[in-house]
Amino acid sequence: MNRKLLIILISLLLFIQTPAFAQDAKLVDINISNTRDDLLIYFNIEGAFREKLKKAVLSGAPATFSFYINLYRARNFWLDKKIADIKVTHTIKYDILKKEFTVTRPWKNSKPV
Template sequence: MKKSSLHNTNFQHYIIVFVILCFLLPCSAVAKQTAVIKNIKLANTRDDLLTYFDVKQAFTERLNQAALNGIPTTFSFYITLYKTGGLWFDKKISNIQINSTLKYNPLKKEFSVLRPWKNETPVITPSFQKAKSLMTEIDNLNIIPLNQLVKGDKYQLRIKAKLDKVTLPLSLHTVLFFVSFWDFETNWYLINFTY
């Protein structure tokens, strides 16, 4: 009798491990899809240095599902400008962090994208595709006034994007324990240029 119940307990442990693996394997397969920064461009106005770039493969299937279920999604972008070519260390001359936040209202069937670095008011759209584009495309971002750059000096622009941790109500934390698999963080992308 004791042997049978011990065998049952071991069998239950195997089932629990199997169920956990079933949840983790699809998540790890999705996690292999790595977000990347593409189409980095530098431009300038008469007074300022600007940058443009896109983040590709940021929205995984699970992140799409979370957004469509009304869970707010925030991307953070880190843009740093260094003066290079010195004998010792690069000198940081500009350090910017911007955020974009996506929220879906299922009652109105519309998406709201807040980009405070671009505009104070959220952009409202019924199109999920347009909302995702607004989240992942950075344009006309002011990096530094041109009068702070020196003609002929070398500089390096570094860019990184990150999905901020999803904040859920406490009641959902136990149900959606795999939410950490939605996290992404790109590598640093570097652009070297001479002003």
């Protein structure tokens, strides 16, 4: 019985520490607007490129950033209704020979920039 409890406690401690070592990337300057047909969101990301990641990208390794967006309609006296569940992925890669960055975006007919 004590051995099982010890294993559970050690497992919990290992899982609880994981967020403490995560990078502190955060969204800033968030602006939300809409058109007749679309809801638009604009933001900047701070702290996404730590020194270790910068070195990896500059050596030619691609870095992929994924944004998971859940849009809910708030309703009084009832559960909120999920309207959209979207994943947006951007990949940045550095070409060492050309000394150029390439950003691949997910939208339709989008060529790398």
